[in-house]
Amino acid sequence: MNCNHATFLLVSLPPPPPLLFPKFHYPVPKKTLLTLNLKRNPILRIKASKDDNGQSPNWSKWIPTGSFAADKVFRLISSATASPIGQFVSSPTTFLHSIDPRVKLVWLLVLVVLPARSHIIMRFGLVAYLTLLSIWILPRNAWKDQLGRVYFLSALLFITIGLGSDGVPALVQSRTPPPAVSGLPNLPISLTGYSYVISKLGPLTFTRKGLSVGSTVACLTFTVFQSASLCLTTTTPEQLASALRWFMLPLRYIGVxxxxxxxxxxxxxxxxxxxFDEVRNIALGIVSRRVNWKQLTVMETIDIFFNYFRRIFKNIFSHAEQISQAMIARGFKGDVDNHKIYFLSESSFGMADIVCLLNLTVVIGASLLSEYYLV
Incomplete structure (x- = not known):
């Protein structure tokens, strides 16, 4: 007979005993340094505390939070243009305000030439002299701001040019045979301790050539910027224009x-x-509106910067148009020779100017002698 039924054996097993895990109690810290908010936004939040009372120190506000710090950029622009750069400062009045502007222009010309034609000791001496003069003449907030930026630029040029001028050795092979092959004696080692290589920084080498070129460029940059700043700070534009006109008068005979x-x-x-006023005022206007930069995209932030620069140029062109209209209203018709320029003050040559010229002669003589005696 055919059987269509099947019998299965069912075995019932008892349930497995539960696994017992030991319970460990972990101490929960009172302050959580890293908190992860996984429900809303997986953003890593960093908190810094100074002590147990939860007060944050001053450095905690400089920790980046991931947003674009455009507000800090505009604040930096507004603070950078707050100090007078290339502008006349009438007070406090110093002896440099009473110096004839023609003497100042001669000093400027000499300070441009001397760093490239003098010894390295004289170069750094000129830098120290201008630094002390700036601290003495300029207001405290002005010289701290100016010297910091000029020193930073000069140091950056000194490092890059000093290491880059002769720092990387050339990948060439000398074709001159060694002295042993040609039968010539070896060159004697210097007994004075002279070394062309000053120091090595990995693949870069700081040599005497790099020191000379780097110091020349750095000192020249510092003297040009700081001497021009001192001249513009202690001299009115009318006095500078009058002094330049006095030097250029002989050029009228050749058609200039x-x-x-x-x-x-x-x-x-x-x-x-x-x-400078327009750059600062527009930056302050953007900062005062308290824009929420975190909610802006990258393109919207770039658009604000483009509008910022466009507004600057628009205001500058507007000021230029107002100046041209004011000159036309005062009778200026384009012919400079027939339009008389009135300078507010006339230059006077006194004892202080003679002393400045004598000091300039001493500086020039010391720079020339340094090339022969300081080796």
């Missing part, structure tokens, strides 16, 4: 339009303060 050059210089010096 001295009056046009002087008028252009005078307008340029007057325009410097307007440019």
């Amino acid at each position: 339009s001295v009056s046009e050059i002087v008028l252009t210089l005078l307008l340029s010096l007057r325009f410097i303060s307007l440019v």
